[in-house]
Amino acid sequence: MGIFNFFSRDKKEKLDEGLEKTKTGIFSKLTKAVAGKSKVDDDVLDSLEEILITADVGVNTTLKIIERIEARVARDKYLGTEELNTLLKEEIAGLLEENNSGTATEFTLPEGQRPHVIMVVGVNGVGKTTTIGKLAYQFKKAGKSVVLGASDTFRAAAVDQLRIWSERAGVPIVDQGMGADPASVAFDTLQSAVRQNADVVLIDTAGRLHNKVNLMNELSKIRRVMDKVVPGAPHEVLLVLDGSTGQNAIEQARQFTKATEVTAMALTKIDGTAKGGVVIGISDEFKIPVKYIGVGEGAEHLQVFNKFEFVDSLFSKEKV
Amino acid sequence: MFDNLTEKFDRAFKVLKGQGQITEVNVAETLKEVRRALLDADVNYKIAKDFTNDIKEKALGRDVLTAVKPGQLLVKITQEELTALMGGQHEEINLTGNPAVILMSGLQGSGKTTFSGKLANYLKNKKGKKPLLAACDVYRPAAIDQLHVVGDQIGVEVFSDKDDKDPVSISTRAIQHAKSNGFNVVIIDTAGRLAVDEQMMNEIAAVKTAISPSETLFVVDAMTGQDAVNTAKAFNERLDFDGVVLTKLDGDTRGGAAISVKSVVNKPIKFIGTGEKMEAMDLFYPERMADRILGMGDVVSLVERAQENYDEEKAKKLQRKIAKNEFNFDDFLDQIQQIKKMGNVKDLMGMIPGMGKAVKNLDIDDDAFKGIEAIIRSMTPQERENHKIINGSRRKRIARGSGSEVQDVNRLIKQFEETRKVMQLMSNKKNMASLMSQMGGMKGMPKF
Numbered sequence: 001m002g003i004f005n006f007f008s009r010d011k012k013e014k015l016d017e018g019l020e021k022t023k024t025g026i027f028s029k030l031t032k033a034v035a036g037k038s039k040v041d042d043d044v045l046d047s048l049e050e051i052l053i054t055a056d057v058g059v060n061t062t063l064k065i066i067e068r069i070e071a072r073v074a075r076d077k078y079l080g081t082e083e084l085n086t087l088l089k090e091e092i093a094g095l096l097e098e099n100n101s102g103t104a105t106e107f108t109l110p111e112g113q114r115p116h117v118i119m120v121v122g123v124n125g126v127g128k129t130t131t132i133g134k135l136a137y138q139f140k141k142a143g144k145s146v147v148l149g150a151s152d153t154f155r156a157a158a159v160d161q162l163r164i165w166s167e168r169a170g171v172p173i174v175d176q177g178m179g180a181d182p183a184s185v186a187f188d189t190l191q192s193a194v195r196q197n198a199d200v201v202l203i204d205t206a207g208r209l210h211n212k213v214n215l216m217n218e219l220s221k222i223r224r225v226m227d228k229v230v231p232g233a234p235h236e237v238l239l240v241l242d243g244s245t246g247q248n249a250i251e252q253a254r255q256f257t258k259a260t261e262v263t264a265m266a267l268t269k270i271d272g273t274a275k276g277g278v279v280i281g282i283s284d285e286f287k288i289p290v291k292y293i294g295v296g297e298g299a300e301h302l303q304v305f306n307k308f309e310f311v312d313s314l315f316s317k318e319k320v
Numbered sequence: 321m322f323d324n325l326t327e328k329f330d331r332a333f334k335v336l337k338g339q340g341q342i343t344e345v346n347v348a349e350t351l352k353e354v355r356r357a358l359l360d361a362d363v364n365y366k367i368a369k370d371f372t373n374d375i376k377e378k379a380l381g382r383d384v385l386t387a388v389k390p391g392q393l394l395v396k397i398t399q400e401e402l403t404a405l406m407g408g409q410h411e412e413i414n415l416t417g418n419p420a421v422i423l424m425s426g427l428q429g430s431g432k433t434t435f436s437g438k439l440a441n442y443l444k445n446k447k448g449k450k451p452l453l454a455a456c457d458v459y460r461p462a463a464i465d466q467l468h469v470v471g472d473q474i475g476v477e478v479f480s481d482k483d484d485k486d487p488v489s490i491s492t493r494a495i496q497h498a499k500s501n502g503f504n505v506v507i508i509d510t511a512g513r514l515a516v517d518e519q520m521m522n523e524i525a526a527v528k529t530a531i532s533p534s535e536t537l538f539v540v541d542a543m544t545g546q547d548a549v550n551t552a553k554a555f556n557e558r559l560d561f562d563g564v565v566l567t568k569l570d571g572d573t574r575g576g577a578a579i580s581v582k583s584v585v586n587k588p589i590k591f592i593g594t595g596e597k598m599e600a601m602d603l604f605y606p607e608r609m610a611d612r613i614l615g616m617g618d619v620v621s622l623v624e625r626a627q628e629n630y631d632e633e634k635a636k637k638l639q640r641k642i643a644k645n646e647f648n649f650d651d652f653l654d655q656i657q658q659i660k661k662m663g664n665v666k667d668l669m670g671m672i673p674g675m676g677k678a679v680k681n682l683d684i685d686d687d688a689f690k691g692i693e694a695i696i697r698s699m700t701p702q703e704r705e706n707h708k709i710i711n712g713s714r715r716k717r718i719a720r721g722s723g724s725e726v727q728d729v730n731r732l733i734k735q736f737e738e739t740r741k742v743m744q745l746m747s748n749k750k751n752m753a754s755l756m757s758q759m760g761g762m763k764g765m766p767k768f
Contacts (some may be wrong), residue, residue, distance in 0.1 A: 053365045056545035059356055124568060124596075125429025125541065133461075154596075156433075156469035163482040164461035178469075209571040242429060246362030246545025248573040269428060272514035274547035274552075297428075297459065 044084070045070065052277065058247050061281035065091050065162040089311045095280050096307040097289040106140040107304065109200055110235075115147070115193040117201045117226060117233035119186075120266075121256055122240035124207030127268035127294055129158060131240050132202045134167030134294065134302035140169050144199040149189030150175035151182035151222060162204050163258060168299060172196070182206065185227040190229035203234065210255035219259045238291065240266045241282075244274035253282045254296065262286070267305070268294035332372070351376055354398065361574030364549045367405075367583050375401055405579050406606035411588040412625060414535045414562060415443075419452070419498040420505045421531050423491075425524055426539035428512030432569035433463065435539055435593055436509040437470035438601040443505050443697055444476060452503035454494035455480035456487040456527065457511035469511055474598050476505070487523060488530045495531060508533070515554030525558050536561040540581055542569045548577040549584045556585040566604065567593035582606075642743045649704035652736060653696045656689045686712070694722035694734050707733060 045066055052062040069084075070089050109116045118135075122128050129152065136146045148166050150173060152158035159175050166173035174189040186203050193201045205222065208215035226233040239262040241249050256262050265283070267290055270276045279290050290305040351372045358368035378397050384422050413422070422439065424432045436453055443449040453471050455478055457463035464480045471478035479494040491508050498506045510527065513520035528536060538561040540548060555561060564585075565580050582589055591603040634654070641647050684712050696704065698721030710718070710733060719726045 008644040050365055053359055054546050056362075057398065059359050123543070123571065125431055127429060130460075155466070156473075157466035160465045161460070161462035168461075211570075211572040241544075242541070244427065244541070244545060244547045244551070245543045246548075246573075246576070247360055248362070248543040248571065249545075251572055255557070271515070272427070272516050272547070274545065278545065 001207045015246075022179050048088075055275035055277035056246050057277035058250070058281050062283065063097065064284075065095070089161040089308075092280060093307050093311045095284040097287055098307075099248070107135075107142045109139075109144065113230070113232060113235065115190070115191075115198045115201045115230065115233075116235050117190065117203065117225065117230055118236040118238055119205065119226070119234035119236045119253050119260065120240060121205050121260055121262070122207060123209050123242075123252055124155075126207065126240045127284060128152070128207060128240045129161050129165065129204055130297070130305045131238075131266050131268060131292065131294055131302065132204050133169060134299055135202055135292070136165060136169040136171045138302060139200050140171055145196065146171040147193040147196065147198045147201045148173040149201060149203040151185045151189075152204045152206040153180045153182050153185060158204070158206065174278065181223045186222050187225050187229060190226055190233060194230065198298040201233075210252050216255060216259040218289070219256075223260050236264060237262045238264050238266055239288070241270060241276075241279065243267050243270035243276035243294075244272065245278065249278040249279060250282055253286050253288065257286055257288070262288055264289055264291040266290070266292040266294065266302075269293040271301070347376060358576060358579075361576035362543075362545045362548070362580070363576035364546055364584070367549075367580055371401060371405065371579075402579070403607045405583050407582050407588050410603060410605050411563065411590060413590055414447070415447070415505060417534045419495060419503055421495060421533040421537070421632065422505065422507045423528055423531065423533040423536045423559075424507065424509050424539060425536065425555060425561065426512060426565075427514060427541070428460075430512065430539045430541045431565075431593055432512065432539045433457070433466050433470060433509050434592070434596070435565055435567060435601070436467065436507050437474055437476075438593065438598055439591070440471075440476045440505075440507055441474040441598045444474070449504050449505045451476055451505040451507055452494060452501075453478045454491055454506055454508045456490050456494075456508055458487060458490070459511045463509075463511065470598075479506075485698040487527050491527050491531050515551050521554075521558050522622060528559055535563065537563050537565050538567045538581075539567060540577060540586070542575045542577055542592075543571060543573040544564050544577040546580075548580045552581040552585045556587065561585075561587060563588050563590035564731075565589075565591045565593065570594045570600065570726055607705045621691045645740065645744050647740050647743055649696050649699060649707055649736065652739075653693065653704075656693060660689065691722075691724060692732060695719075695724060695729055698722040707736060732742075 007104045048069070049062055049066060053059065057065070069087060072087060085178055120128050120132055132148065136148060139146045146169070146250070148171060150159045150162045152162070153176070154177075159178055163173055163175065168254055172192075174185065174192050176185050176188065182205060189201060189203060192198075203222070203226070205219060206215075208219070210216065221236060223237075237256075237260045239253060239256050239316060241252065245252070253262065253265070265279060265288055270293055276293075282288065283290060290307070290310075293303050293305050293310075295301050295303060354375065355368050355372040358371060359365065363371070373395050378401070414420070424436055426432050440451040440453055443451045453467055453476055455464040455467045457467075464482060468478050468480065479490075479497050481490055484490050484493075487510060494508065495506050497503075508527070508531065510524055511520070511522065515521065536559050538552065538555050538559070540552065544551070553565070564581055564587055566575070566581075566589055569575060578589060581587075589606070592602050592604050594600045594602060638647070638651055638654075641651060647675070695718060698718045699710070703714060703718075710729075714731075715726050715729045719729045722729075
């Protein structure tokens with residue numbers, strides 16, 4: 001399939017390893033559900049409901065998908081397994097926002113202002129710092145000059161963690177140690193990046209639960225301060241979601257979008273058994289694309305998200 | 321905590337309101353809502369299905385025998401079933417052995433290191449233990465540093481060796497270190513790992529075999545979705561853990577993972593994490609949690625936490641004062657200190673029945689009392705003793721002294737007078753009934 005050419009072979013395998021472990025389960029379940037049947041009946045739609053909900057797609061989005069399929073079935077009356085699969089992929093991919101960097105080139109930066117500032121946000125423990133480390137590594141590899149800003153000054157040893165990543169990726173870091181004002185760190189980082197003519201700035205922030213209003217306000221402040229150094233910054237706000245998170249991710253997306261105008265998502269830890277299906281509904285509701293996926297702990301274990309591959313991997317056949 | 325699920329149930333049960341009989345039809349509608357509420361709460365698909373079927377069986381069976389309203393009956397049955405699902409009685413942590421060894425396990429980012437710190441802090445302060453933390457996450461950058469920072473915060477020693485990359489060796493050496501230095505509990509913090517990572521699962525299994533811990537805990541993020549079932553099952557197969565820790569419950573997650581994990585591995589949930597501070601943890605009480613899910617609040621927890629920080633002597637004195645209507649601003653200030661000692665105010669308010677929803681979108685932090693305290697502290701001792709002498713010019717002075725407006729002072733004094741009235745009313749038991757009827761806010765509480 002042409003789509004897969006966008007991914008280097010080892011990456012594809014890594015993604016497959018991650019995605020297929022249980023996602024192949026979906027296909028086999030579905031095949032079982034339609035085995036011996038020539039058209040989609042209620043039983044199949046019930047199984048489909050189970051499959052999607054078990055993948056954390058959520059009740060609302062699942063109903064939406066099923067309604068669309070029911071409408072198609074009502075219209076076309078007759079639907080076999082193959083058709084159903086194609087239809088499903090179409091419907092799900094249709095819900096996922098178009099990712100503007102989902103083209104052939106990986107880890108590119110949009111044209112325009114330099115430095116391109118990316119602020120990374122999310123709840124505790126989703127993998128923000130790790131994702132930044134991987135992004136720094138990838139951008140550096142792509143020939144960009146990168147500056148990291150250690151604005152997570154709260155969590156124990158967060159600055160140390162980012163510093164280690166900066167060494168690994170071989171990129172400079174701006175930090176004021178633990179307990180410093182995160183907005184001030186961001187300010188410094190941007191000033192330093194401007195002086196160095198850097199291509200891209202990655203700002204780490206402390207994990208915060210989205211229902212803590214004061215902490216969310218702090219994020220808005222960091223955002224405002226950056227705009228003073230580089231007008232229009234941050235150009236991107238990347239919301240990191242843990243692939244194993246359930247329906248609460250929707251609320252996370254809602255609140256972080258409210259506070260910081262999230263522009264893209266990164267889905268982490270999907271090399272395990274978690275399916276990350278909740279991003280489908282989020283992407284649909286908030287019109288935010290998924291941009292990256294994390295599939296391991298190494299610097300190279302970050303990939304540009306491709307919705308067709310994501311959906312395809314949901315339904316791909318088991319490897320022999 | 322669990323507020324969203326509560327809201328869903330509130331709505332689900334509203335459908336049944338005003339109907340006298342449970343029938344196959346009206347129960348089906350409600351149960352569909354219940355099932356959806358559970359799914360929205362991330363309860364595993366199969367478990368949610370079984371659960372609603374269970375309730376249906378029980379509801380239809382009991383219908384003949386009881387004459388309560390269908391909604392009430394379903395609330396009661398749902399509560400019972402939720403309690404049963406989350407696991408009967410509360411179970412304590414096993415601290416046998418000298419030193420007792422506790423092994424932490426879980427996925428990346430579930431909160432193992434933070435919880436290790438909280439547990440050490442809890443054992444040190446509440447159980448009179450001398451704990452040692454052992455840093456066995458040799459993979460994640462700065463994980464060892466993180467545990468050291470946590471250890472420093474709570475004054476607990478951390479055993480680590482950055483040159484040793486073998487968790488088995490570090491943990492056995494930590495236990496050796498504990499033995500020769502008089503530590504009676506060792507908490508082993510490990511790296512986060514995915515259940516499908518064979519190599520990493522072998523590693524933690526090897527650690528377990530080498531140290532034979534008295535307690536192995538599985539730490540799981542309360543926001544986990546459907547995968548909670550798979551992960552818990554896989555970890556349990558390899559580690560046969562003794563208990564579960566549910567973290568990040570201070571978020572607004574519906575927390576269905578609690579129900580899923582418990583029912584799939586049949587291991588008790590022993591602790592919950594409720595914030596980033598080292599004190600922000602609690603024991604897990606299934607029944608209270610079930611009550612909470614149903615919007616009945618967690619009064620028992622509240623009372624217990626209050627008791628812990630309660631000075632009985634002072635309380636008696638206060639009661640006498642209230643009865644005589646002598647409650648003054650000094651006492652008020654004292655009360656504020658007591659409440660602050662009990663912990664996060666929002667947490668506490670969430671435990672009061674009917675309050676869960678009200679405080680959901682409020683951001684109350686521990687500074688909430690700052691303004692009030694400042695005003696009271698700007699009063700003279702005489703003014704605090706007898707608020708009636710606070711006239712206009714005194715109010716102006718107090719406002720200036722506390723950096724607030726005269727209106728703020730006025731408002732506080734007015735509130736204080738009202739509080740006094742209510743307190744006096746409450747101190748007289750005969751008046752209790754009339755007071756309850758005044759408090760319309762309690763209407764939402766289900767009565768059996």
